[in-house]
Amino acid sequence: MKAIRKKQSWKLIFLLGPFLVTAGLTVGLVSGKWGITPLALLIPGIAIIATWLIWQIKVTNWWGKRSTQAGTNALLATLAVLVILGLINFLGSRYYWRTDLTETKLFSLAPQTQELLKKLPEPVKVLIFDVTQNSQDRDLLENYRRQSDKFKFEYIDPQTSYGIAKQFGVKEPGEVYLENNQIRKLVQVVNPRDRLSETRITNRLQQIISGKTTKVYFLQGHGEYQLTAGENAISQAVQSLNEKNFVTEPLNLAEKGKIPEDANVVVVASAKRALLDSEVKLLQDYLNGGGNVLLMIDPDTEPKLDPLLNEWGVKLDNRLVVDATGNETLGPAVPIVTQYGNHPITEKFGNGISFYRLARSIEIIPVNGVQATPLLITKPFPNSWAESDQKSEKLEFNEGKDRKGPLNLGVALTRKVSTTTPIPPATSTPTPTPTPTPTTNKESRLVVIGNSDFATDRFFQQQLNGDVFLNSVTWLNQQDQQPLSIRPKELKNRRINLSSAQVILLRLSSLLVLPFLGFLSAGLLWWQRR
Template sequence: MTNNMKIVAKNKLWKYLFWLGPFLIAVGLTVGLVSEQWGLIPLAFLIAGIVISGLGITWQSYQTNWWKRRSTQAGTNALVATLAVLAILGLINFLGTRYYWRADLTEAQLFTLAPQSRELVRVLPQPVKVWVFDISQNPQDRELLENYQRQSSKFKYEYIDPQTRPGLAEKFGVKDDGEVYLESGDKRQLVQTVNQNERLSEIKLTSRLQQLTNSTTAKVYLLQGHGERQLSPGKGAISQAVQGLGDKNFTTSPLNLGETSKVPEDAAVVIVAGPKRGLFEGEVKALQEYLNRGGNLLLMIDPNTDPKVDSLLQEWGVRLDNRLAVDVSGGSVGLGPATPLVTEYGQHPITKDFDNGNSFYPIARPLEITSVPGVQATPLLQTKPYPSSWAESDLQSEKLEFNADKDVKGPLTLGVALSRKQTPKSASTPQPAPTPSPLPSPTAQSKASPTPPASPAPSASPAPPASPAPSSQTATESRLVVLGNSDFATDGLFQQQLNGDVFLNSVTWLSQQDQQPLSIRPKEPKNRRITLTTTQSNLLILSSLLVLPLIGFAIAVIIWWKRR
């Protein structure tokens, strides 16, 4: 009896020693976590606790054959399976955090950054931070900022409550809640002000980011004096287009060649937007000399006008067709036949990311392109084939119909990009105008083999703001873009569809800053709403509330009757 009592007492002693192990482990973890220092003392407690717990488990299993019990084996299997599941989940979580992957299944890729934004952030030369001075953190804005941050470790963002950190708000000059600022080094710039009606815009954020990180600017001159589009807001103005150029780090100024007789040396691009009257001969020669020394020119010429630039265009193999471009395919979206809807674009840096997007050109004229030695030409904008489009010769007719004797079948070219290599000879003295072969009609052009797309030549480094434009020794090529319409870039139409992208991308390519991101198209969800007539709506209500329930009830009665 005495021996049995000793054995029981010994078992109790080991039981108490076994519980001492988890206690020591808990003490070691507590000391280490609180002090945040895993020195000798917490490690001693942990090691002692693990050793005692291991000895206790071993002795207990030896005394009671614990490992041979069916319940022990089942419990061990369950524990191992649980630990394996936890390990797998932990590994998946680790891989998901380290190697981020997501799929945007929306048709317009509404939750994915544009390629231009991704490329700009990936090559950031220095760290950039976005400060959002707003109490509420809108999930849509936060998701956009996280998309930027995933592209580069140099991009950071932070939400700030102006009330709790007034010093920082004063440092940035915050006036209202919702202001968003960009900071890079000692540079700061206001992006926009967000509120309930206006969320953070990828277009604005990328544009400001490009301005902040790009130390160079390009000077753009807009020709005036011949009825061109006015630059300040007003009817038929292009003030939104000018603002878009400013957002992309271009500086704009009006140019009157009648006063200066020469294009300024610092001109990266000259724009002639919809002149209503002809240019003087001296002005045309000034533009020709500018192109000959490596300049870049954007011509937007409307129908029913003669800007007197035929001699300039002839050197490049372009002729303005005096007919009107007619396109009846836009009727389904509310566009008239005199407003061509373009969905076909050339393989060129200006239009390479357009896919099958829409752009439209109210009252446009076709262009005829002829091959000229030394000039690479790429059609940018193409209308649909006949019978959807044709070139109408009777501009006074109230009803536009195809006339086989005078009109020309589509597809029609509404825009073209051209480039010409520069040589020392062409830089020093203007080249005589080459005599091109007879100009084919748009029909013949469409049947001929297409001119291979012009591969962009190495672009000259953008000049600093104070330095002149590239000289004849540094410019590698001169560039020209001709568009048969200027209405598409006017206020109100500029921000619709791809119209603004056509303009901004053309200027960016002409400025020979090919390393800079081109324009970013706004992403809009497709309208999937169904418009029903009153009869269709009533029929839908009756079918869903009366017919379908009756059919279900009838099927139930039939099944019950058969099983009865």
């Protein structure tokens, strides 16, 4: 009886050791300080455990027992599993691999965003002045951070951090700012209905690191689309350019008499009436001097741009492009394009969809010094053709009159041009002598699309229509280092609309039919085994 009591007292003394060690570790980890109190608990605890182990090994032959060896093996196996799990978590935090299996890559950043983040020249930071941290917004910001260690983000409570909020001029909770080298830009204001947008973050990021703006002029005075919201407007296209750090202005050549020197791109969006010969000459001179022009020309319009187009080897076909496979909603006069040329404007489109209501095809004629690349290609014949009889109620291909597909609806062209810059004569000589003018080689760019309706407010946000326009202007701006790609994907509506009869059928099948089949199968199995 005494031996048993002595053995139990030793167990109690041993349990005191782990208790003291646990208490010491807890105090040290929670307080963050390893002072007298944690050490006063850890040292006696470790001493008790060491004494107990020595006594067990030398006095009781504890190590030679089968139970000790089995327990030791179990302990080592447990420690090995914990070490393996720790290594897996460590490697997972350092080296991660993620894949997005959704159809539209909903949980992945757009290629435009990824390329921009990889080329960040210096650190940038997103500051969200909000008390609550929305999980959806935080996941988006984490995706940005994974792409570049130069991207940081921080949530700030505007009430507790009033000084920082005042520096940024925060007026209401939910404001999101982007900061880089003391430059601060408001990205958006988040709320329960309007969450953080990848499009807005990327556009602001592109603006803040570029530090410059680009001028895009829209030709006016010939029935072109208006730039502000209204009927037959391209206000959404203009707004999207402004968000990408472009400055847009109207241009009336008849009044101004010249193309401004700061014009990076000139856009002619569906001129319904003919341009004056002097206006065409100004556009030609602008291109010959290294300018960039986007022409969107609809069928049944004659802007009188043939002198310019002939220099570039472009011929407009006034026949209407027909898509025999067009769906019932769009109709045959709206060709659907899923094939694109190998060009920076369309290189990331894949087999995405863009469509062009009432379009004309474009023929490319080889011209020395001009490099032409088709952009928008229709389906091959008999799925598409150019129809000459546009008044016929039934569209049918007529051999000899109509033109077989595939047809080009858009083309991108480049040409090397030489420009001279005069050098002012030296003032030291009494009579100025002629000075040579150095010649520099520049590249002039032209994009011609046989349709303009795709860029209007009615169709700009649908499928890839807006991307065709935005990427065309960006490429014309000759900023090829700027990523050209599809904008971030939006969540598609996957709801299934069921009729009343279908709802009743679904309920009956789930509540009656399926349980009955289960019981029937169980009964058959029991009958066979009895």
